[in-house]
Amino acid sequence: MTNYLKTLGYGFAIALFALLAYTAYTRFAGTASNAGVVGGPFTLIDQNGRTVTDKDFKGRWLIVYFGYTHCPDACPTALNNIGxxxxxxxxxxxxxxxxxITIDPARDTAATLKSYVASxxxxxxxxxxxxxxxxxxEQAYHVYAAKHPTTDGGYDMDHSSVLYVMDPDGRFVTNxxxxTDPATLAERLKSLIP
Amino acid sequence: MKIPLGQIVALGLGAALAVAIAMPFIRHAPAGLRLDPVQVESGRQVYGQYCASCHGSHLEGQANWERPGADGYFPAPPHDASGHTWQHSDAQLHELTAHSVYAYAAPGYRSRMPAFAGTLSDRQIDDVIAYIKSTWPASLQAYQRVLNPAGIDFKDLPPGWKFPPTCRFHGS
Structure with a gap:
């Protein structure tokens, strides 16, 4: 009988350990290893016409936002908030x-972007x-972007509109x-940046 | 060596005991992280009993929910992808279920939704929210997670997921 009790104890201990390990994994592995799910290497052209890659921004905290300069709505609001x-x-x-980062490269040339972002x-x-x-x-940052024709023969873009924070190693931190109002954003950024 | 059947049964009983004791404490995933199937199933049952009569058994809401009815009250909104439940954080959804929507609704919004605090436990309300989230496509789940300051985890979403097009300017 004591033998059975001992085995029962073993079963109890093994299952409890497995459950605790699983809980710890789902709770703490979650945010810590999110890097790699969002973002990654890129080679693009900046507002001065220079070719730049993600490596040019190593050492900097980044706030990344995707939009287009013709956007009448979310993009200027988001960029104003970042400013x-x-x-x-x-x-x-x-x-x-x-x-x-423009989602409308056909219209947003380096020169167009230069005067836009400076504002x-x-x-x-x-x-x-x-x-x-x-x-x-767009794919690396899970951004949806599609042209939406307008009656004047032009087009607007339907697109995702979230902010991304990347750490100095280029790893995704949070969205x-x-x-989000600037006060809240600033508070969170200050706590993230050591 | 032959292992007696009784020993195997004892091992299994011990494991089952551990699961029975520990599960109520660990089944809750932190806000904003991936959904727990046990929680989702519990929420599905609570939804069917307390929410479906107004919000629809398929979360479709009542007709013309974006305008007030003749009595000035707004019909129950949908909780599926056609509504905007996914544009609220877990904390907001919990509060408007437990107490009222008035902290988040536009001025003049009138609702017949009862306060569920006292009827449902905090955990049951969280379960319902988890169930509702489980019915959304990956894009809406991703967006709603961003609204939860507790932490963001996207790893369980299917490859190729995208944030929804929340900027849709359909001017002329």
Whole structure:
């Protein structure tokens, strides 16, 4: 009988250990190893016409946002919010680079991006590129983008609109909704940046 | 060496005991992280009993839910992809279920939704929210996770998922 009790104890211990290990894994592995799920290497053209890659931004905290300069709605709001956030970062502002990646490379040339991003702040970077390079970046960041024809023969874009924070090693840290207010954004960024 | 059947039964009983004791404590996934099938199933049952009569057995909501009816009250909105439940954080969804929607609704919005605090436990409300989330496509699940400050985990989503096109300007 004591033999059976001992075996029962073993079964209890093994199952409890497995459950605890599983819980610890799902709870703590979650956010820590999210890197690699979002983002990755890219080769694009900046607002000055230079070819840049993700490696050029190593060492910088990045706020990445995808949109297009003809966007009348979400994009300028998001970029304004990022600009206002930078103003509230104090000394940590110098460690952050905001990056605007166009989803409309046909219209958003380097020259178009240059005047557009400058209106939101001096440190803004605008990136464009070939259709293939932009599509690759969209896929890496899980961005939906599709042309929506307008009655005047032109088009708007339907697109995802979230902010991405990448750490100095280029790893994804977290997202924010595009309408997150600058005070909240600044507070979270200050706590993330050591 | 022959292992007696009794020993195997004892081992299994011990394991089952551990699961029975530990499960109530660990079945809750933290907000914003992947969904727990046990929680989702519990939520499905609570939804059927308390929510479906107004919000629909397929989460489709009531007709013309975006406009108030003749009595000035808004019909129950859908919780599927056609609604905007996915644009609210877990904390907001919990609060508007437990108490009221008035903290988040536009001024003048009138709702017949009862406060479920006292009827449903906090856990049952969380279970219902988990069930509703489990019915959404990956894009909406991804977006709603972003709204939860507790942490974001995308690893369980199927390859090729995209954030939904929340910027849709359909001007002329």
């Amino acid at each position: 206002a956030t930078l103003d509230q970062l104090g000394a940590k502002r110098s460690r952050v680079t905001p990056i605007f 939101f702040g001096p440190e803004f970077v605008g990136l464009t590129g070939s259709d293939a390079a932009i599509t690759a970046a 924010f909704a595009d309408e």
